[in-house]
Amino acid sequence: MKQLNDLSLIAQVVVFHNTRAFDQLVKRYQSPVRRFFLNLTCGDGELSDDLAQDTFIKAYTNLASFKNLSNFSTWLYRIAYNIFYDYLRNRKGTDDLDTREVDANWNTFQKDVGQEMDVYRALATLKDIERTCITLFYMEDQSIEKIAGITGCPAGTVKSHLSRGKEKMATYLKQNGYDGN
Amino acid sequence: METNDDKLLLQFFAENRHEIEDNGFSHRVMRHLPRHCYKCIAQLWSLLSFVLAIVLFIALDGWELILHTLRETFNNVLLQSSTANLDPKSLLLVVVVLLYFVYRKICSLA
Numbered sequence: 001m002k003q004l005n006d007l008s009l010i011a012q013v014v015v016f017h018n019t020r021a022f023d024q025l026v027k028r029y030q031s032p033v034r035r036f037f038l039n040l041t042c043g044d045g046e047l048s049d050d051l052a053q054d055t056f057i058k059a060y061t062n063l064a065s066f067k068n069l070s071n072f073s074t075w076l077y078r079i080a081y082n083i084f085y086d087y088l089r090n091r092k093g094t095d096d097l098d099t100r101e102v103d104a105n106w107n108t109f110q111k112d113v114g115q116e117m118d119v120y121r122a123l124a125t126l127k128d129i130e131r132t133c134i135t136l137f138y139m140e141d142q143s144i145e146k147i148a149g150i151t152g153c154p155a156g157t158v159k160s161h162l163s164r165g166k167e168k169m170a171t172y173l174k175q176n177g178y179d180g181n
Numbered sequence: 182m183e184t185n186d187d188k189l190l191l192q193f194f195a196e197n198r199h200e201i202e203d204n205g206f207s208h209r210v211m212r213h214l215p216r217h218c219y220k221c222i223a224q225l226w227s228l229l230s231f232v233l234a235i236v237l238f239i240a241l242d243g244w245e246l247i248l249h250t251l252r253e254t255f256n257n258v259l260l261q262s263s264t265a266n267l268d269p270k271s272l273l274l275v276v277v278v279l280l281y282f283v284y285r286k287i288c289s290l291a
Contacts, residue, residue, distance in 0.1 A: 019211060026207040034201045049206060056210045119197040138194040170186035173193060 006072040014064050022063075026056050029073065032140060033080055039135040040084050040128070043120035051087060055080045070149060077142070078150045081132065088128065125172050130165035133158055 006028075012021035033055055037048035058079050066075055123131050132151060136142040144162070148155045237243075 019214065022214070023207055023211050026210050027203060030203055030206050030210075031201040034206065035199070038201075049209075052206070053210050053213060057213055057215070060214050119193070122193075134190075138190050139198055166186050166190055169193075170189050173189060178189075178193065 007068065010063060010066060010072065013060070022060055025059075025072070029076055030056075032073065033076060036077065036080055036135060036140060037084065039119070039123055039139055040131060042124045042131075051080070051083050054083050058083065070146070074142070074146050074149060077136065077140070077146075081150050084132075085128075122169050122172050122176075125168050126165050129153075130161045130168070133161040134165040134169065137162055 006025065009021040009025050012018040013025070030052065034048055034052045037051045037055075038045065041047050041051075055076065059076055062079075066072065123135070126134060129151070133147055136147045136150065137144070142150070144155050144158050147153075147158045147162075151158065153161075
């Protein structure tokens with residue numbers, strides 16, 4: 001039903017250039033897309049919103065190329081993934097995504113300061129691609145096949161990234177006293 | 182198979198999954214969308230240019246000019262072919278090949 005509704009909104013945007021329909025799509029998907037970027041950037045809210053904005057603008061300009069071979073959300077995550085890796089590539093020319101800088105950022109954006117274990121600190125222990133796979137799988141409930149479609153990696157490679165990321169995160173969580181209770 | 186690490190991570194992410202409030206984000210996105218009116222202006226400009234071209238074509242007697250040019254070209258080709266002793270069969274072959282290419286182009290456009 002949700003997918004049908006998405007298709008109806010997409011058709012209105014593509015055929016009639018109905019920006020109100022696109023506004024509804026943005027409102028519907030802003031939370032998962034911004035949360036995805038928040039996790040990839042380890043909590044940099046300002047950067048996440050900029051990247052999320054670029055994602056929606058790119059989605060708007062390329063909406064006619066959406067062929068409904070996958071869910072709209074999967075298509076949107078793929079754009080978001082490409083935007084993030086374009087950003088990383090451009091950034092690598094000047095400086096690397098430094099986990100220390102990320103650590104400095106996370107405090108300002110963490111709402112629940114009383115929470116002992118911080119998701120962004122834990123995610124910062126992972127490589128970019130591992131973080132992407134872990135975020136999509138555990139936070140955004142995407143299947144391995146969909147993650148493979150989003151990242152353009154074979155399913156086997158996604159499984160390897162997930163396995164390594166899971167191991168690193170579990171070790172980090174246990175070391176920091178998180179046992180799930 | 183779900184391992185202990187799986188359960189740990191599933192619980193950890195479930196606890197940390199929060200919906201993000203819009204807080205003006207969608208409004209900000211909508212303000213930055215490329216404006217459709219620019220596309221309309223471009224289309225209008227193309228239409229005006231096309232109309233102007235048609236008007237000039239009629240005003241300057243375009244058909245007559247084209248026919249005159251074609252006639253001149255045809256006469257020149259005939260004149261040259263008669264002086265250069267071109268083989269009519271070769272000419273026919275060239276015409277057939279050209280017609281075939283035109284036909285393929287039209288088919289590809291259809």
